[in-house]
Amino acid sequence: MAKIKKQPRPKAQTPKGFRDYFGAEVSQRTEMLQAIAGVYHHYGFDALESSAVETVEALGKFLPDVDRPNEGVFAWQEFDENDKGDWMALRYDLTAPLARVYAQHRNDLPNPYRRYAMGPVWRNEKPGPGRYRQFYQCDADTVGTASMAADAEICMMLSDTLETVGIPRGDYLVRVNNRKVLNGVLEAMGLAEEDPKRDDVLRTIDKFDKVGESGVRELLGKGRLDASGAYIDGVGLGDAQADPVIAFLTSRADDVAGTMANLRAAVGGSKVGADGIAELELIGELVTAGGYSADQILIDPSIVRGLGYYTGPVFEAELTFEILDEKGRKRQFGSVSGGGRYDGLVKRFTGQEVPATGVSIGVDRLLAALREKGRISAQAKGPxxxxxxxxxxxxxxxxxxxxxxxxxxxxxxxxxxxxxxxxxxxxxxxxxxxxxxxxxxxxxxxxxxxxxxxxxxxxxxxxxxxxxxxxxxxxxxxxxxxxxxxxxxxxxxxx
The missing domain is CATH 3.40.50.800 (Anticodon-binding domain)
Structure with missing residues (x-):
C-alpha cells in the first residue's frame, strides 16, 4: 500500500505587495475617512459605493502612465457554458468605475452629478518600499459641467480637507496647471497631434522635477548622462524648438499676472494655449473670491501629472514640510493628492463627450504624513x-x-x-x-x-x-x- 503523501502546511505570510492592518491603523484610517467624507458632504457631494470588480472592457486603457491596455490590473476571465466569457478585473482607481456608473444611470442622476467615493483599489505593479498593490483612495468628482467653477471648487475643497484632517496652512500647497497650455506649447514647437515626438516631449516634461531645467533641455536635445553614468538618448530637438517648453516650465512668477504673461509668451499664437491660460485665470479669480490665498492654492505650470489622461486643468496637493528619508537626508514629504479635468472618459460609453473633473486623495500617504508630524500616534489608546x-x-x-x-x-x-x-x-x-x-x-x-x-x-x-x-x-x-x-x-x- 502506497504511503499517503503528507500535504505541506501553507505558509503564514502576506502575499507579496500586500500588508495587514491592525487596530490603531484601521481606526485612524476610519476616522480620517469620516473627516474627509464630512468635508465632501459639506460641499454638497453625495456618496457612491460602486463594485470593486469591473469588466476589463469598462476599465479600458485609462490607467495613467501605462502604455499597454489592461497592464497593471488584476484580471481573470469568466467562462460560460460555451467556454466564452468576459474578462473581469479589480478596479485600479475610483474614476473609471464612475464613468461606467454615470453612463449606465445618467437618466436617473442629477446633472451635474457630484459624488464622492472611498475604498481600496488594486494595482498589479512591482511592489517596493512603501508601495503596495492594495491601497485606499478617497475621490470626489463632478460630472456633467464644463464650468471652471467645478475645478476651482475641487481645489478649495482639497484645501479645506487637508486642514480638517490636521495639515495646517503653511504645510501644504494645492498647485494648479492646465493641459491645454501644454498643448499650446507643443503647437508653438511645431509638433502636430500625430507627431510621434509629442509623447517623447511629454515624457521629458514629466522629468522636470527630477532633472531640472538643464536636464530637460539636454533630454529635449541630444541627450544626457544620468546619475548612474548611463547615456539617455534625447528627443533630438534644436534649441529654438525646445525654448517654448523651457519657457513653459519656468514661467511661474512672483504673482499670477506675471505667470500668465510668461505663459502667453510660451504658447505664442496657439488658440488652445490661450484657452488654457484663460481657464487658469478664471480658476485663480474664483479661488480668490472664495477667500483662498496663494499660500493655499497656487497657479504653477511646473505641475505635470498624467498628461495623457487629463484634458484641461490639473491639480496636485503637495505637503511642503521636511522629513528624513531612510538615509537620514532631509526632503519634502511630497504629493498626497492629485486630479484634474477628464472630458473624454465617459465618451467611451456614450459616444458623446461628457465634461468631468475630480480629485483623488491617497489616504495611506496622508496618514503617514500625520504620523511624521506627530499629529497622530502610531499606537491608539486601548479600552x-x-x-x-x-x-x-x-x-x-x-x-x-x-x-x-x-x-x-x-x-x-x-x-x-x-x-x-x-x-x-x-x-x-x-x-x-x-x-x-x-x-x-x-x-x-x-x-x-x-x-x-x-x-x-x-x-x-x-x-x-x-x-x-x-x-x-x-x-x-x-x-x-x-x-x-x-x-x-x-x-x-x-x-
Missing part, C-alpha cells in the same frame, strides 16, 4: 480593562464593564486565565489600555473599587524617583459609586 480577581464573580465584572460602556467609555472584561494577576496587567499594557479597574472580594465587601492609571504608572516607573511616586499616585481607591467619575477624570488627564 479600559476590568480585571478578574475571582472567576466565580464574573457577573459582577460584567456589570462593571456594562456600566462603563453605558457611560460611553470603551471597556472590556479580561477573558483570559485570571489566576495570575500580573498577566492581566501585561495584557492591559499590550492593549495600550489607559486604565485598569480592580475589585477583589475585600473591595466588594467594603463598597470600594481600585482604579489604576496605567499610562501615568508606566511613565513614573520609567522616569520617576520614589518621592515622585508618593507625590503622583497612579492607583486610586474610591467608593464604588464614583467609578465612572474617577475613570473619566483619569482619561481627561491623560488627554
Amino acid at each position: 479600559v480593562v476590568v480585571t478578574v480577581m475571582d472567576r466565580d464573580r464574573m457577573a459582577d465584572y460584567q456589570a462593571i464593564v456594562a456600566e462603563l460602556r453605558n457611560a460611553g467609555i470603551r471597556a472590556e472584561v479580561y477573558l483570559g486565565n485570571p489566576k495570575n494577576f500580573g498577566n492581566q496587567l501585561k495584557y492591559a499594557d499590550k492593549r495600550n489600555s489607559p486604565v485598569a479597574v480592580i475589585e477583589g472580594g475585600d473591595e466588594k465587601a467594603q463598597g470600594i473599587i481600585q482604579i489604576k492609571d496605567l499610562i501615568l504608572g508606566a511613565k513614573i516607573a520609567e522616569n520617576a524617583t520614589l518621592e515622585e511616586w508618593k507625590e503622583r499616585p497612579s492607583q486610586f481607591t474610591v467608593p464604588r459609586g464614583d467609578l465612572i467619575a474617577k475613570v473619566r477624570e483619569i482619561l481627561e488627564s491623560q488627554n
Whole structure:
C-alpha cells in the first residue's frame, strides 16, 4: 500500500505587495475617512459605493502612465457554458468605475452629478518600499459641467480637507496647471497631434522635477548622462524648438499676472494655449473670491501629472514640510493628492463627450504624513480593562464593564486565565489600555473599587524617583459609586 503523501502546511505570510492592518491603523484610517467624507458632504457631494470588480472592457486603457491596455490590473476571465466569457478585473482607481456608473444611470442622476467615493483599489505593479498593490483612495468628482467653477471648487475643497484632517496652512500647497497650455506649447514647437515626438516631449516634461531645467533641455536635445553614468538618448530637438517648453516650465512668477504673461509668451499664437491660460485665470479669480490665498492654492505650470489622461486643468496637493528619508537626508514629504479635468472618459460609453473633473486623495500617504508630524500616534489608546480577581464573580465584572460602556467609555472584561494577576496587567499594557479597574472580594465587601492609571504608572516607573511616586499616585481607591467619575477624570488627564 502506497504511503499517503503528507500535504505541506501553507505558509503564514502576506502575499507579496500586500500588508495587514491592525487596530490603531484601521481606526485612524476610519476616522480620517469620516473627516474627509464630512468635508465632501459639506460641499454638497453625495456618496457612491460602486463594485470593486469591473469588466476589463469598462476599465479600458485609462490607467495613467501605462502604455499597454489592461497592464497593471488584476484580471481573470469568466467562462460560460460555451467556454466564452468576459474578462473581469479589480478596479485600479475610483474614476473609471464612475464613468461606467454615470453612463449606465445618467437618466436617473442629477446633472451635474457630484459624488464622492472611498475604498481600496488594486494595482498589479512591482511592489517596493512603501508601495503596495492594495491601497485606499478617497475621490470626489463632478460630472456633467464644463464650468471652471467645478475645478476651482475641487481645489478649495482639497484645501479645506487637508486642514480638517490636521495639515495646517503653511504645510501644504494645492498647485494648479492646465493641459491645454501644454498643448499650446507643443503647437508653438511645431509638433502636430500625430507627431510621434509629442509623447517623447511629454515624457521629458514629466522629468522636470527630477532633472531640472538643464536636464530637460539636454533630454529635449541630444541627450544626457544620468546619475548612474548611463547615456539617455534625447528627443533630438534644436534649441529654438525646445525654448517654448523651457519657457513653459519656468514661467511661474512672483504673482499670477506675471505667470500668465510668461505663459502667453510660451504658447505664442496657439488658440488652445490661450484657452488654457484663460481657464487658469478664471480658476485663480474664483479661488480668490472664495477667500483662498496663494499660500493655499497656487497657479504653477511646473505641475505635470498624467498628461495623457487629463484634458484641461490639473491639480496636485503637495505637503511642503521636511522629513528624513531612510538615509537620514532631509526632503519634502511630497504629493498626497492629485486630479484634474477628464472630458473624454465617459465618451467611451456614450459616444458623446461628457465634461468631468475630480480629485483623488491617497489616504495611506496622508496618514503617514500625520504620523511624521506627530499629529497622530502610531499606537491608539486601548479600552479600559476590568480585571478578574475571582472567576466565580464574573457577573459582577460584567456589570462593571456594562456600566462603563453605558457611560460611553470603551471597556472590556479580561477573558483570559485570571489566576495570575500580573498577566492581566501585561495584557492591559499590550492593549495600550489607559486604565485598569480592580475589585477583589475585600473591595466588594467594603463598597470600594481600585482604579489604576496605567499610562501615568508606566511613565513614573520609567522616569520617576520614589518621592515622585508618593507625590503622583497612579492607583486610586474610591467608593464604588464614583467609578465612572474617577475613570473619566483619569482619561481627561491623560488627554
